[in-house]
Structure formats: C-alpha cells, structure tokens
Amino acid sequence: MSRKFRKSPPQGGRHLRDGPRQPIAFYFDFISPYAYLGSVGIERIAARHGREVDWRPMLLGISMFKVMGLKAVPDTPLKGTYAAHDWPRFARYLGIPHAPEARTQFAPLPAARAFTWQKERDAPLAKQLAQAVFRAHWGEGRDMSMPEVVAAEAAALGIDRAAILAGIEDETTKLRLRAHVDASLAKGVFGAPTFIVDGEMFWGADRLDQVDRWLATGGW
Amino acid sequence: MSRKFRKSPPQGGRHLRDGPRQPIAFYFDFISPYAYLGSVGIERIAARHGREVDWRPMLLGISMFKVMGLKAVPDTPLKGTYAAHDWPRFARYLGIPHAPEARTQFAPLPAARAFTWQKERDAPLAKQLAQAVFRAHWGEGRDMSMPEVVAAEAAALGIDRAAILAGIEDETTKLRLRAHVDASLAKGVFGAPTFIVDGEMFWGADRLDQVDRWLATGGW
Numbered sequence: 001m002s003r004k005f006r007k008s009p010p011q012g013g014r015h016l017r018d019g020p021r022q023p024i025a026f027y028f029d030f031i032s033p034y035a036y037l038g039s040v041g042i043e044r045i046a047a048r049h050g051r052e053v054d055w056r057p058m059l060l061g062i063s064m065f066k067v068m069g070l071k072a073v074p075d076t077p078l079k080g081t082y083a084a085h086d087w088p089r090f091a092r093y094l095g096i097p098h099a100p101e102a103r104t105q106f107a108p109l110p111a112a113r114a115f116t117w118q119k120e121r122d123a124p125l126a127k128q129l130a131q132a133v134f135r136a137h138w139g140e141g142r143d144m145s146m147p148e149v150v151a152a153e154a155a156a157l158g159i160d161r162a163a164i165l166a167g168i169e170d171e172t173t174k175l176r177l178r179a180h181v182d183a184s185l186a187k188g189v190f191g192a193p194t195f196i197v198d199g200e201m202f203w204g205a206d207r208l209d210q211v212d213r214w215l216a217t218g219g220w
Numbered sequence: 221m222s223r224k225f226r227k228s229p230p231q232g233g234r235h236l237r238d239g240p241r242q243p244i245a246f247y248f249d250f251i252s253p254y255a256y257l258g259s260v261g262i263e264r265i266a267a268r269h270g271r272e273v274d275w276r277p278m279l280l281g282i283s284m285f286k287v288m289g290l291k292a293v294p295d296t297p298l299k300g301t302y303a304a305h306d307w308p309r310f311a312r313y314l315g316i317p318h319a320p321e322a323r324t325q326f327a328p329l330p331a332a333r334a335f336t337w338q339k340e341r342d343a344p345l346a347k348q349l350a351q352a353v354f355r356a357h358w359g360e361g362r363d364m365s366m367p368e369v370v371a372a373e374a375a376a377l378g379i380d381r382a383a384i385l386a387g388i389e390d391e392t393t394k395l396r397l398r399a400h401v402d403a404s405l406a407k408g409v410f411g412a413p414t415f416i417v418d419g420e421m422f423w424g425a426d427r428l429d430q431v432d433r434w435l436a437t438g439g440w
Contacts, residue, residue: 063298067297067298068296068297068298068299069291069296069297070290070291070296071289071290076288076289076290077287077288077289077410078283078287078288078405078408078409078410079288079410079411081408082408082410082421082423085421086422086423089440090430092440093430093433093440185298188298188301188302189298190297190298190299190302191299201302201305202306203302203306204426206424206426206427206430207426209429210310210313210426213313220309220312220313
C-alpha cells in the first residue's frame with residue numbers, strides 16, 4: 001500500500017461499511033454501447049447505496065487491440081451481429097433511450113479528451129458532459145466523432161466552447177488521457193464498462209446486479 | 221418461416237404464454253466455467269417457469285478460434301486474469317461448488333462426444349451426465365479430459381462403461397457432434413453459455429436475470 005493509504009482510516013472490503021467510503025470507479029469508453037448502459041446503471045445503483053461514482057476514461061482501442069490482441073466487437077463475426085441486437089434490447093430492459101442505428105464505429109477520442117480536460121476543472125460537470133455524449137450518440141443516434149459536436153454538448157452545459165475545443169487539442173490533455181489509459185491497464189481494466197467497488201472489479205453492464213449485491217452485503 | 225413452423229400452432233414471443241412451450245435451448249461447452257455456471261442457473265430458472273431445457277453441445281474451439289478469430293479467454297492478457305478471479309466469485313454468488321484450481325485448459329471433446337452419444341439414447345440421462353462432468357471438473361477440480369474419467373462418471377449414473385467408451389470413439393458420434401456445432405453456428409451461437417428462449421438469444425451466465433425476466437413477461 002502507498003503511504004497515503006497507510007495514513008488513512010481502514011480502506012477496502014468489509015471495513016468500508018462502517019468507515020469512509022471510496023467512490024465506485026467506473027471505467028468507460030464512449031465507443032461502447034455497453035459502457036452507455038453501464039453509465040446509467042451504475043449511477044442508479046450508487047444513488048441507492050449513497051455512494052459516489054468516479055468516472056475514469058479508458059480506451060478499448062488500446063486494451064483490446066494492442067494489449068489483448070482482439071478485434072472490435074462490431075468486426076467480430078457472429079458476436080457483432082448479436083451485439084447489434086443485444087444492446088438495444090438491454091437498453092429497453094433498463095428503460096433508457098437507445099438508437100439502434102447509432103454508428104458503432106466512430107471516433108471516441110475527442111469526447112474522451114474533452115472529458116479529461118473538463119474533469120480537471122470540474123469533475124461533476126465533466127460527468128454531465130460524458131452523460132450528454134453517451135445519450136447523444138447511443139440514445140439519440142447523433143454521431144459524436146467530431147470535436148465540434150462534443151463542444152456543442154459542452155456549451156449546452158455552460159462550458160465555454162472555445163476553451164474546451166482548445167482543451168481537446170491540447171498536448172497536455174492527450175498526455176493526461178494516455179496516463180489514464182495506462183493507469184486503467186495497470187489495474188487490469190480491459191473492458192468497458194468496468195466497475196471497481198471497494199477493491200473488487202466487475203466487468204460488464206450485465207454485472208450491475210452483482211455490483212448492487214456487493215454494495216449491499218460487503219461481498220461474498 | 222419454414223414449412224414446419226407454418227403448420228404448427230403459433231410459436232415465438234408472447235404467443236407462447238398460452239400455447240405450447242418449446243424447451244429453452246442451452247448451448248454449452250465443458251471447457252467454459254461460465255457454461256458450468258449457466259448450466260446450474262438455467263435449470264433453476266426453467267424450473268421456476270415450468271419449462272424444459274434442451275442441452276445442446278457447441279465447441280468454443282470452433283466458434284472462437286476458427287470463426288471469430290479470437291483466442292481462448294485464459295490465453296488473453298488481462299481478461300484471463302480477471303476470469304480466474306471472476307468465475308469462482310460468480311459461483312459463490314450462485315452458491316454452487318467451485319474449484320478455483322480447476323484446469324482451464326483441458327480436452328472437452330471426449331465429454332462432448334459422450335454427451336452426444338448418450339443424448340440420442342436417453343436425453344435426460346445425458347443431461348445428468350453433463351451435469352456430473354461440469355460439477356466434477358469445475359466444482360471439484362477433477363480433470364475431465366480423458367474418456368476413461370468421463371466413462372466413470374457415466375458408469376456412476378448406470379450407463380454402461382464399455383458402451384459409452386465405444387460411443388466416444390465412434391465416427392458417427394464425431395460426425396453428429398460436428399453437425400451440432402454447425403447447427404449452433406448457423407443459429408449465430410458463438411459463446412457458451414448461450415440460451416435461446418422463444419426465439420430470443422442471450423449470451424452469458426450474467427444474462428440469467430434477463431432470461432428470467434423474458435420468461436416471466438414474454439419479452440420487452
């Protein structure tokens with residue numbers, strides 16, 4: 001454990017039930033419709049348990065292609081066909097907006113950089129921006145590839161359009177996002193959505209029920 | 221729709237609630253601990269809804285490697301590490317026996333052939349055999365690679381040991397299993413466990429809750 005943890009009250013696992021509670025870590029990539037589903041589901045669950053959610057960007061383009069040697073789901077025979085049918089069905093199951101025609105292959109980097117830039121300035125507002133991007137792309141079918149459309153979502157939330165456009169292009173932002181991706185890989189995060197609850201990792205929107213039970217019981 | 225469906229009573233979706241009910245199709249491969257989890261979960265759910273489960277063998281070695289171009293989960297960086305932690309946790313969640321030390325790479329073909337051979341003679345007994353193999357390998361950590369150990373499980377269920385050993389080696393059995401695998405691919409089945417409920421496909425043990433809801437409501 002690092003020094004900062006040793007100086008803190010007991011952390012991790014069952015201790016947390018009576019101690020300070022760390023936020024739930026939520027790793028996401030805008031490219032994934034399942035991350036969209038997970039983003040809605042985890043906030044619902046966290047709210048029920050009085051927990052915060054810390055949104056953390058990762059990139060499937062790095063974890064899946066470069067580290068794991070896999071292909072994108074839409075490019076995978078059979079699985080791609082299934083996912084195209086499955087994710088809208090899952091969205092109906094959760095009762096959230098969904099646009100089955102949404103482009104599965106778009107450029108998530110501008111939005112990921114916008115989030116990264118905004119989170120260092122105002123984390124709750126960055127989360128709102130991410131939620132707006134997810135909803136626009138997967139909920140309403142509006143392609144969120146271009147910096148300009150991401151900036152328009154940001155502007156609707158009161159964020160300065162020119163500032164976030166500059167932030168998206170800033171070399172510092174790119175390096176910060178890369179550092180976030182490296183950190184996610186160092187924790188073993190490979191897919192999106194991934195949730196880490198009191199040190200326990202769960203991968204997949206279809207594990208929300210287990211996350212819920214973990215929070216309720218302290219683990220099993 | 222094919223001719224046989226047109227001549228039958230209404231099939232599929234909500235009609236089934238008041239009509240004849242097809243069994244739930246359960247596609248499995250002994251190589252997958254998640255198929256083991258799914259095998260227990262789907263029988264529980266089917267029993268609650270008064271439905272039968274039709275066990276159908278498939279081979280991830282064909283679907284994942286040859287058709288989809290993926291690697292085995294244990295060989296996939298990060299994902300393999302996660303799965304080794306996840307499946308025993310999932311087994312505890314379901315409250316079923318689990319042997320975290322069970323070999324992830326073993327030869328599932330002899331057991332798949334034994335099941336195929338036995339199902340043509342006595343399907344309920346074949347299911348019992350499959351359940352015994354799953355439990356022995358993933359629940360108790362006994363390697364089920366060899367025909368002799370599969371035959372021993374069969375013998376414990378009253379199946380003739382010499383007969384099933386001959387059945388495992390029979391060319392007809394091998395061709396039948398191959399036909400089952402081809403049929404699963406033709407339906408778009410690529411992973412294990414996969415469940416088909418009234419024409420609707422669900423992949424993954426973590427979708428048992430959605431299968432349950434589909435059976436309860438007729439779909440959404």
